Amino acid sequence: MRILKANWYPPENPELFEMFGSKADFDIDPTPADPAYRLDRARSAAADAVINCSATLLLPAELDDFEKVKIVVREGVGYDNLDLEGWGARGVPVCNVPDYGTTEVADHALALMLALTRGTETYDRLLNADPEHGWNFARAPLVRRLRGATFGVVGLGRIGLAAARRAAAFDMRVVFFDPHLSNGVELATGYERVHSLKELMAISDILSVHAPLSAETNGFLDAAAFAAAKPGLILINTARGPIVDLDALLAALKDGRVAGAGLDVLPKEPADRSHPLIAAWAAREPWIDGRLALSPHAAFYSPASMKDMQRKAVECILAFLNEGRLTNCVNREFLVTPAKVRKAS
Structure with missing residues (x-):
C-alpha cells in the first residue's frame, strides 16, 4: 500500500514510520515553494491513498492523475481545500x-x-520596552472581570464544546448558536441556546468562533453581524480566517463596537501587511494597541497533537483499505455508490 503525504510540512514524526512502516510505504511530498508546482504524475498514479497535510493548499495534481486512489484524508479538521x-x-x-x-x-x-482581558501580552511588551515606566497596571485597555460575563460560542461541536466547558470553569455564562444541532443539546450541556447569530452577538461579551468554513459560513461575521454586537465585544477566532470579514472587523474596531479581537486565523495567511488592519497592528498605531492579538494559525499545535494528527490520518486509511471501515467521512452526500463504500458506511 502506497500512501502519498502531499503538502507535508515539518516537524517530521519518525515514530509514524516505525509504527506503520510494515503496513504502508510513505511517499513524502513537501509543501511547495512555488504555488504553480504540480506533482509528478508517476507519483500520483502510484498512490493508493492520499493525505493532504496542508490546511490551505490544494492537492498538487489533478484528480484524474490519482488513478489508484481509494481514499483521501485531510490531516486535520478543516477540509475546505479538498x-x-x-x-x-x-x-x-x-x-x-x-x-x-x-x-x-x-x-x-x-x-x-485571557491575553486581552487580563492584559498579559500588553504588560509583557511594555515591561520589555521599559521595565521601570512600563510598570503600570492601567496600560492594558481591555482588562475586565470574566466571572458573570457571557461567553458566546458559534458552533458547539467538539472544539466549541471544549471551549465552552473551559469558559464555564471561569464562572462565565455560556450561550451558543449552532443551527445544525438537534433540539435538546442545551438540556444535555446546561448551556443556553439562541437561534440566530444576531441574538448571540447582542448578548455576548466574548464571542468565540468554532464553525467550519463552508459556503454558509464564509464571511459569516460581516458588517451586519458586528452592527448587532453588544458594545465592547471581544472576538476570538480559532476556526478559519474567511469566516470573519476583516474589513468589517476593522470598521467595528475603529468605531468601538468591537473592543478587541484575538485571531489565530486570517483570510490570507501568512498575515498580509497590505490589509489596513494588519498594517495598523504591525505599526502599533495607538488606536489598535492592546486591542488585537494574533497568532500564526497555531491553535492546533502541540508536539503531542501533531503526532496524534499524523497517526490518526494513517489509521483512517488503514481502517478503510484493510477492513472496509469508513470513519470521519466528510463527502458522503457526494459519494457514488460502489459496493465497498455502501458496506463501509
Missing part, C-alpha cells in the same frame, strides 16, 4: 481528523481571550 464533490463522483471518500487537537484549540481560544 474537492469533496469531485472525489465523491469517483467513489472516493474524503475523510478528516477531527479529534486530534480539540483540547489545544479550545485552550488557545481561552488563551487569546
